[in-house]
Amino acid sequence: MTVIRLAVLLVALTAAAPLPAETRPPVSQSEISLSFAPVVKAAAPAVVNIYATRVVESRISPFAGDPFFDRLFRDFGATRPEVQNSLGSGVIVSADGLVVSNYHVVDAATEITVVLQDRREYRAEVILADKVNDLAVLRLDGADRLPVLPFRDSDGVEVGDLVLAIGNPFGIGQTVSMGIISALARSSISVGDGHGYFLQTDAAINPGNSGGALVDAAGQLVGINTAILTQSGGSNGVGFAIPSNLVRAVVAQAQAGATRFQRPWAGVSGQGVDGGMAESLGLPVPEGVIFSELHPESPFATAGLRPGDVVVRLDGVPVNSPAEMIFRMSARGVGATLEVDYLRDGAPQVASVSLIAPPDTPARDTRRIGAGSALAGLQIARINPAVIAEYDLPLQAEGVVVTGAEDWAAQAGLRVGDVLLAINGARVMTPDDTERAATERSRNWAIDLIRQGQPLRLRFRI
Template structure:
């Protein structure tokens, strides 16, 4: 990547504190600005057009629909009708052979993806790895070669106050560049309902259509992927968020390895930030880190000697102050390696190596999808194990049988994925085979006793 020298910018902004600011001394200094940087970086930012086709069931029914006389008039009236939705976003080319990163919310559900480069070349694309929780998707452009691309910067080196440029396609008006600074780091709690959000904050204006676009530094390296804004009006108010480049790097590595879904290391642990009151109760001088509140028996942290009440302050030398930061640091570390965890216990700090592993599928989940011989065909249940807990976000103490897919009938009755199935028709269930056996011999009424987010409920169905 060519790194343009921003001479005028350096003259204006990088003066010693004691010096006086001076005006540019030549026409060249006035004209230079960010132009060389944009000229080199912008060709690697693309527009993405995604099409989603959904089947929508017609809700209104006519009393004449079953009348033979009106049959031709109402043919196909209540059948599912396709509805086409189009979305517009941005993406960043990361390699000459057409690896592109964007947001999952731009392309994750797309049935057709078209990518247009800055020089108006068009490519068909497919998602080779996507993850809704992280809001990232990796695309492969078809028959692409020799494309301009951006290098990934180590986002842990980014500092508040650095200059940054946001490049994307806001509101579909065409490729647009906006400038600002890095205004915050390690922003959490902005995720899409899953708590995995960990962002770089910038005041460079970001608007709808910028999603998936590039946030770059003054060397033209990619700092992060623009993903969302904080706004009451829907427009940019100077608070935008980008997914750090280090997480993008791990996504690209897993995509190139052929992974079908993004694998993040499993902690098997619950915790909370250490605030002032909690720090005082733990005998800490200052509030820092994340205190462990619970551990699964199979957690690699539990096996490494961690216990409830321990405070984790760093992962591989990087500060951790919340569960979201912990998830991010472990995701960046990747699978298969050992990470150095800094633990604070009884006022003593210790560095402990913990293996980065996927949640084990032990004991086997043994998923079972009910068939037409049962009362609720399509309902899928599985035995709770660490892998199921991680995938469905269940409490670490969860056990027994859980619904992984309610299917069409149970879903209409209110059953949701993640519901723990306690009993069917008053009979306790301990395995997926129990569920099948009971529902295969049920009568006209069915009752499911469930545990949903710690709240017990009963749902009744009439066949």
């Protein structure tokens, strides 16, 4: 009986054992080689080279080349115009000649030439510029029926997805490099005027690739290549791309006639929840963005949120930094409604937030102080939510902000973005107050203000 059982067990184990791998020669071309040539053939014609010319003022010093005086008088002398050329890449996003690229590729350009893969050339002009997101939309003069690169939903991109970077590195001509998506939600690097939100890739990206396409294996646009992390000036396997969902929102506004990208206004201050904060809040894991301040007119305040609330998801997508929040809002656009999941005292809550532009009320009442004043050349405006957003002021700023400083105002040390508090001891809360105080007759002047969050007093004598 025992022998029979052992025999049965041996047969069962033998049947369950894996079969040896089959070895045979490849029988088709697809099994012999893997090629991305069909993807490149479909996508590459929609990626262009951009040549931008700009004129800058360079200073001429009579002491140039002198080993001693050149260092002492490096800022001395007149200026002369100097022509600079830059190169980059772009992506055709509409058949009638709309091209999206990086803002830094075409910034201050006086002449822009766009060259297609088939060597056709077009003059181009910038129709929308967004320095904050480092994006620009160009229109090609006289273009029609051009190849277009379709957008992919960048929220569907995952780490490990295969991608191709197409651009014009070092100006050597259109080049394709392959890699994968290395990380999502990178928001710790600075591009443009602030911290953005990027896809990270190990596909080789070099100078000249800026503004080029990052496409998936189906030839769809997942991002615009914008930056590299490097110490040598070349690709070290860490490149960053602006996600296609934000690019699509910028292009849509350009097609609607906008010249500047209108991003929704959050009207909040906050920070990502770290490990120590999560422990003090009683959260099982660090997640979300905790609000510290809300402007009274913030759409989040209108929806019922308040300081101390932790936003964990927008439209079901996790957010863990202020940059991620701004990205999600910008991709949806003004007029959309977001479903916000947040925690209050550890309890889950849900709210609907209507995305709005920063209110430009009360009226900013822009003024300029004329000649005859010690502050001649000073331009001011009343602070409101739109002004706060435009000049990146503290959320609770109020009163009057400097919007321009020339002539005597510049010599006095005033700068754009200064929030005025008092002039010669007189409190200023409105443009009328400022104009009245600035036209007083006095030889000794003292101006109290807030600059980049710090109190400051300027003193001078005339």
